Amino acid sequence: xxxxxxxxxxxxxxxxxxxxxxxxxxxxxxxxxxxxxxxxxxxxxxxxxxxxxxxxxxxxxxxxxxxxxxxxxxxxxxxxxxxxxxxxxxxxxxxxxxxxxxxxxxxxxxxxxxxxxxxxxxxxxxxxxxxxxxxxxxxxxxxxxxxxxxxxxxxxxxxxxxxxxxxxxxxxxxxxxxxxxxxxxxxxxxxxxxxxxxxxxxxxxxxxxxxxxxxxxxxxxxxxxxxxxxxxxxxxxxxxxxxxxxxxxxxxxxxxxxxxxxxxxxxxxxxxxxxxxxxxxxxxxxxxxxxxxxxxxxxxxxxxxxxxxxxxxxxxxxxxxxxxxxxxxxxxxxxxxxxxxxxxxxxxxxxxxxxxxxxxxxxxxxxxxxxxxxxxxxxxxxxxxxxxxxxxxxxxxxxxxxxxxxxxxxxxxxxxxxxxxxxxxxxxxxxxxxx
Numbered sequence: 001x002x003x004x005x006x007x008x009x010x011x012x013x014x015x016x017x018x019x020x021x022x023x024x025x026x027x028x029x030x031x032x033x034x035x036x037x038x039x040x041x042x043x044x045x046x047x048x049x050x051x052x053x054x055x056x057x058x059x060x061x062x063x064x065x066x067x068x069x070x071x072x073x074x075x076x077x078x079x080x081x082x083x084x085x086x087x088x089x090x091x092x093x094x095x096x097x098x099x100x101x102x103x104x105x106x107x108x109x110x111x112x113x114x115x116x117x118x119x120x121x122x123x124x125x126x127x128x129x130x131x132x133x134x135x136x137x138x139x140x141x142x143x144x145x146x147x148x149x150x151x152x153x154x155x156x157x158x159x160x161x162x163x164x165x166x167x168x169x170x171x172x173x174x175x176x177x178x179x180x181x182x183x184x185x186x187x188x189x190x191x192x193x194x195x196x197x198x199x200x201x202x203x204x205x206x207x208x209x210x211x212x213x214x215x216x217x218x219x220x221x222x223x224x225x226x227x228x229x230x231x232x233x234x235x236x237x238x239x240x241x242x243x244x245x246x247x248x249x250x251x252x253x254x255x256x257x258x259x260x261x262x263x264x265x266x267x268x269x270x271x272x273x274x275x276x277x278x279x280x281x282x283x284x285x286x287x288x289x290x291x292x293x294x295x296x297x298x299x300x301x302x303x304x305x306x307x308x309x310x311x312x313x314x315x316x317x318x319x320x321x322x323x324x325x326x327x328x329x330x331x332x333x334x335x336x337x338x339x340x341x342x343x344x345x346x347x348x349x350x351x352x353x354x355x356x357x358x359x360x361x362x363x364x365x366x367x368x369x370x371x372x373x374x375x376x377x378x379x380x381x382x383x384x385x386x387x388x389x390x391x392x393x394x395x396x397x398x399x400x401x402x403x404x405x406x407x408x409x410x411x412x413x414x415x416x417x418x419x420x421x422x423x424x425x426x427x428x429x430x431x432x433x434x435x
Contacts, residue, residue: 050116311354
């Protein structure tokens, strides 16, 4: 690495391997001045990358790729307000234990914590819980470096338009350097997991979202069964947790698919027998250790957020078409619910939504996402997760988001020359591609 914090040109790939790029520079700034130099002097387009867990080409650039994980963790804490200024480029898995040392915790987390905070904010990453919003809604202020190198501090009280745009921005406004996050006192959760038939999962889902702090379920294709996961706050002492076997379980589903080949009914009987002996979990631990799980078996993913009244019906249609036409699918279908917010480009900005996520093994084709799954989710009024696969462009996104034009005006004000815009982002924001 040179004195300016730059690496020589080398290739980049996201986590699943479905997005690649050849940036001219990969910058790892150690302070604000090095970051400013990377933004203002290095080749564009300039993009920031965290863990690379987006399946869309949000970070891909042939210009400059910036990594902010070398700029610290928790910078300051307000114990009275339960807020902290943190490095936005830090990984959630490192921020959580550091916040715990101050007696604080994120109110909620997604089902993995590999992402950088800025990446999670910029794509409206969420966990599950009908009364719990996405992570972006917990942000109370931001420090944003623009294309000119100016460092802005924005909040509801200070440049509210920029703040409303920046909380979910896809990195199109500038580089989120620091974030002030609303936190809660650190807490423990009681985690329960259990298996049950699909009709019970769908039949009880709405009542469980109403009565449980966190609830989600995974349906296993071609099994007729799924797994529920619920968390409740508790003051009880932590209990030992057995080693996690999620990765082995997923690989077991792959082996069942490969062994059965075209014998769908045989596969269904095998999986049914496996679920009848499923033991589940009953453990107590720190919130951040139980909310997030390890996901090491690589996949590609499409996730849409649907109106609450239409989500479970659409799920039934998704399951039906997968089991009718796509016997190669073995990854669980994930179903969650998230509370609403008022962020311009948040998929949850008109109220809470049910999220349906369909996965494909990283070596398998995922064309069926677009041909068979997306039409069902769009017809039901779904909005795509910004970091997960979808086919929407500027026109369709403008129809889904009432403030999309307003966002674009703020984007143009903060980055008039489009230094943060790749060809992909230009298609999203309706900017003419001149390259």
